[in-house]
Amino acid sequence: MLIALFSSFFQDFRSYNFFRDVAYLLKPILGLLVGYNFCKSVGKPAIKTIIHSGVALAVIHIATIAFYYVVFGIRSMNELRQYGGYFDDYEIYVLVLLMFYKRFDIGLKRTTVYLFIAIISFSSFLYLARTNIIQVLILVLAMKGHLRMTKRSLSILGAFIIISTLSYTAIYYSYPQRNARGLEAFFYKIKIAPIEAFKTHINEDDWKEFNDNYRSFENIITVKQVTGNGWFTIIFGEGMGSTIDIGREMWTNDGEYIRYVPALHNSYMTIFLKSGILGVLLLIYSIYVVFKQPRSDSEIIRNINYLLVGSAVFLILSNWVFMGFYLKLDNKSIFIGFLLCYKELLLKEQKQYENE
Structure with a gap:
């Protein structure tokens, strides 16, 4: 957020766009604080x-x-x-x-x-x-405990990947239709999932391809826009208030048409737009902090660590496809804030017990 604020001094954006981005970038921090302080005030x-x-x-x-x-x-x-x-x-x-x-x-x-x-x-x-x-x-x-790098966990993860691949293959070759209803519509979403957010070229004139791969389209436009503005924006971003121009008006879930998009589905790209590569590196580091949990002899603390490690792995994906903590409707930041405080309370309780 501080990097985006710094970059903003070199840009000229509308005040509304600036303060809207302040709210966007503050949201994860506020969510974590709400969960943390709620647990701190209520206790176990x-x-x-x-x-x-x-x-x-x-x-x-x-x-x-x-x-x-x-x-x-x-x-x-x-x-x-x-x-x-x-x-x-x-x-x-x-x-x-x-x-x-x-x-x-x-x-x-x-x-x-x-x-x-x-x-x-x-x-x-x-x-x-x-x-x-x-x-x-x-x-x-x-x-x-299968996200730890052990021989057993690697074999289980390998089996999981094989089963997932076979299941996806079965869905893919069942040929679910785009305009289907019920579960078939859901299977179609699964079918396009592996490439939906990772395509590097999209035919904008084909509305089906454009709609199905809109997340990738956002990524492509963002990279072109930021890298096209020189080394400063690549490193520090375009700052708060910046938007990407998707070249057409799109109907959103908020019930309005919009052409200049302030936040993308992909959090890494959103942060790249606002704070550049430095911001993306800090975002990745924050996920690493959640992932890197110290070992504990306490069973309950160990299980909380497992949950935090799983959360970090999920955040890698969540940030790529659906804004992670930055989504307006996101509430997992509250839970993770609670979890961090709950772990602290248990550690304090454990120390008090050991000192008695």
């Missing part, structure tokens, strides 16, 4: 509040989907996601906590845990979100 019982809030979000989501399904007769996957929401990383975190409830000091009955798992699982399924599926798989692998 905060974990129950985190779980209950996740269940509440799931119930609201299910009720919303049911309302639009019954009252308005909406059946299209795209419309259901438009009204019900596209994903919820927070619910997935709570789901993983509940799946491994014996490893955490949750204090809930088994029947309650199973009920909560059923509610959140159903809600998560209704999002039909590819990123949430990947998120739960990464976090479960992390909780099993």
Whole structure:
């Protein structure tokens, strides 16, 4: 953020665009602080509040989907996601906590845990979100300890990659159609996922190719714009208030047409636009800080470390495809802030116990 602020002194952008970017870049920090200070003020019982809030979000989501399904007769996957929401990383975190409830000091009955798992699982399924599926798989692998570089974990990861490849191949050759409904529409999204955000050339005149690969289009335009403005913007970015010109007006999920885009789906590219290579390196370093957790003899702290390591791995992907912490609707920063504070509380408790 400081790099973007520095770069802004050499640019001339509208005040509204400048302060909008201040809000964008402050959001991850505020989310982490909210989660951290909530846990700090409530203490260890905060974990129950985190779980209950996740269940509440799931119930609201299910009720919303049911309302639009019954009252308005909406059946299209795209419309259901438009009204019900596209994903919820927070619910997935709570789901993983509940799946491994014996490893955490949750204090809930088994029947309650199973009920909560059923509610959140159903809600998560209704999002039909590819990123949430990947998120739960990464976090479960992390909780099993398979993200550590051991012989056993490498063999399990290898098997996971093979199974994933075979599953994707089966979906690909089932030839799901672009304008299909229900699960077939979801399978089409899975089919295009591996190349959707990684293409380096797009035919802008082919509206199907353009829409399916819009994330890649944003990346291509950003790299051209930033590198075309010289070494200073490559290193320090264009600053707060900067936008990319996509060359046409596009309808957004916010219900408006926009041509000059202030934030992209790809967080790395957004930071590259605002803060240059230095900002991208700091973003990568922040993910590394979350990943690099010290070893602990405490089982519960070790499991929190597993969850943080899984979060770091997921953030690599989340930042690439859906803005990571910077998305306006993102709530996982609150959970990770809570998790960092919860770990601190447990470490303090452990030290007090050792000193007695």
